[in-house]
Amino acid sequence: MAEETDRRIVAELAARGYNADREAITLIAGTPDPEDAIERAVETVSADALKVTGEQLRGLFEDERRDASPRRDANDSPSRASNPPVSPAKTDDEATNSAETVPVEAEVDTSAMGDGRVPVESGRQLVEILGDITGQSTGTGEYSDFVTVFRDRYERLAGKLRRRVNHRPADAIQSMPGGGNAEMIGMVNDIRSTASGHWLIELEDTTGVFPCLVMKDREIADLVNELVYDEVIAVRGTLADDAGILFTDEIFFPDVPHTHKPNTADRHVQAALISDVHVGSQEFAADAWSRFADWLHTEEAQSVEYLLLAGDMVEGVGVYPNQDEELSIIDIYEQYEAFAEYLKEVPGDLEIVMIPGNHDAVRLAEPQPAFDEELREIMSAHDARITGNPSTVTIEGVSVLMYHGMSLDEIIADLPEEKASYDDPQKAMYHLLKKRHVAPKYGGKMRIAPEERDYLVIDEVPDVFHTGHVHKLGFGTYHNVTAINSGCWQEQTAFQKSVNIDPDVGYAPIVDLDTLDVTARKFT
Known part of the structure; x- marks a missing residue:
């Protein structure tokens, strides 16, 4: 019932043109009359606001939440309900692991986290991001930098062999x-x-x-x-x-051990994995996107609590020859503004994680840092978690290696068709897992930025490997790692036709995080 109330609040606020953070939703849901609270919340925020936040509403609903709190008896203990709970009391361990006991806003001390770990406040569980290059880049392009990064690659992968x-x-x-x-x-x-x-x-x-x-x-x-x-x-x-x-x-090969046992969530919860939205292209599939966003508001999608986007939010500018002839939006910042508007269509209580791709306005060389502050501000309405390419995101205990997938072109070009092809992009992903590196080949179409360490090595085996880039849908399992290439939201462009790419448009792979089963939903 609580989830249903939360989703109704999100839908009502979205209909009025607002997104909301988790605290705001919880504050509204905790009032005696959430419908009236929504109206008062909208009146409270400024007319030009894009999002209703808990900070804006704390004072407004503080008295009502105090009045609605459980009454206490003379011994200052909560009075018992007439019907006692059926479920037995949880042990300490069970309470620690239960999603029900996670506070709405977790207090996290980020200063104590090292090794590139970025803890993120979440309404459900701590979301942890590893391997993010953002703010860590030290390479200058000198020869010595390349020696350093290749030596680091060798030592770390040799350790596995x-x-x-x-x-x-x-x-x-x-x-x-x-x-x-x-x-x-x-x-x-x-x-x-x-x-x-x-x-x-x-x-x-x-x-x-x-x-x-x-x-x-x-x-x-x-x-x-x-x-x-x-x-x-x-x-x-x-x-x-x-x-x-x-x-x-x-x-x-360094490879993933055959004995790898993936982690799973301890409750039924789902994540939608998508990539290659390409807003700004004349071929952007806007109708398919809107159908996807509408579906996320339905009862059928009530378990989808996470949305992971693996790069290419926009079409970009000057990415390939004569691209300007296929653009509906010429200015790169206006492309991101349009993308932000489309992103508002999805439920406001989704946890969103985004990494950049080769069409995005970040450096092309990998590893790619996350979007800069100006672009973050443009896309701030949903308070998305923005990290670099690649990054490993842990949600509900399940680790997801997010990589846009530029190197898939090289793998598919170098290996025989039966081992890797655009029609079965997951097979190319299997080889990256086998090599324990998301972009092993230097040169060719790949641009590698030399850093003090090789951020492209797959140190820890992920539970899910998510890529995009090739605009083809494919998923499967390699040594118990679920590999997913999530297709795209762009119809075939003239350039794609010239290089014989027939895209899979409007698909959203949905992952059950408690079983790692995958269902590909089509919205075209």
Whole structure:
């Protein structure tokens, strides 16, 4: 009943042109007459306000909430209801883990959090954001910066592979006698075929480079087709008689363990995962968006409490040749203003998390920092949580790795079609999980910003991996990680037609956070 009241309040305020924060909704719902309270709340806020906040309403409803509080008897204990509760009392552990015991506004001391952890106040549970580059960028583009970031990548991924092999540095292998066994962890420096059709892989570690030969008739030869430059792998094999090359018998990837057990929410709650809205494009699917927003207000969507947007809120300017001919809004700031208006259509009590994409007005090089203060202010009506690309967001105990997905183009281009394609974007995502890096290949279309650490390494295994960018819908499971590419909200543009992209438009994958089941809803 409380959820129903909250949603009715949100709908009534939205009909009057206002969003509301969680505290405001709770204050209104706690009055004896919420309908009357809504009218008084609207009269209280200024005419040009976009959102009703708890701060604006605290004084207005303070007396009513005090009068409505439980009466106490002479011993100052709450009087008992005529019908005692049916449910048994919770133990301390159960009370700690119960969503019902979470206060509406959690008091959080952010100063004590380290390691890039950004705690966020939530009306339900603490939302934690990890791996955000925003405000942490130190790279200057010097050669030494690139050395630092690639060394960091190597060390962190090598740490995962050392459980699989007994690593010997390249310079140590070079001094070993021929004919013996050797194992090495290295970054892929080169891949080429020999005149006989075998594969020669050069692996580089911090001490040097060593060549590894994969014979064409070995089973592992198929794995060579999965390799991309700059990823970190391990090999095991036998040295040639002159110890100048390693005949490779096995190849290992950092990978997600087969034994990975994902976290799930302890109650039935859902998240909608979308991306690539592209407001400002002539092909923006406005009608589909409005149908999606309307659905979020229905009884059927009452369990959807989170909305995660994986980049490209707007179409941008100058992203591809002759883009200006396909724009309905030319000015980039006006595009964000229009996006903010569309975002107002969704329920005001949704927890929203947004990361940027390659069409957004942030630096193109990854990792991308979050939107700047000017853009945040434009999109402030819903009090969305804005973080960098990539970031890991933990909601209801479920970790969601959000990455816009620029590197999917490179993976799909480099791997055979049966291993990765635009028609099945989740398969390309599986390879990123296998490599434990969201953008392993440097160069090509990818722009990588050198930082003190590689923010693109997948240190911790996520429960859900969410990407966009390729405008195709696809989802599946890899080693118990749910991978979702969420399609788009833009019909086919002339540019997309020229490169043979047939977009999946108007889909919203809905994730049950208590089971990680996925349902793709279509609104076109």
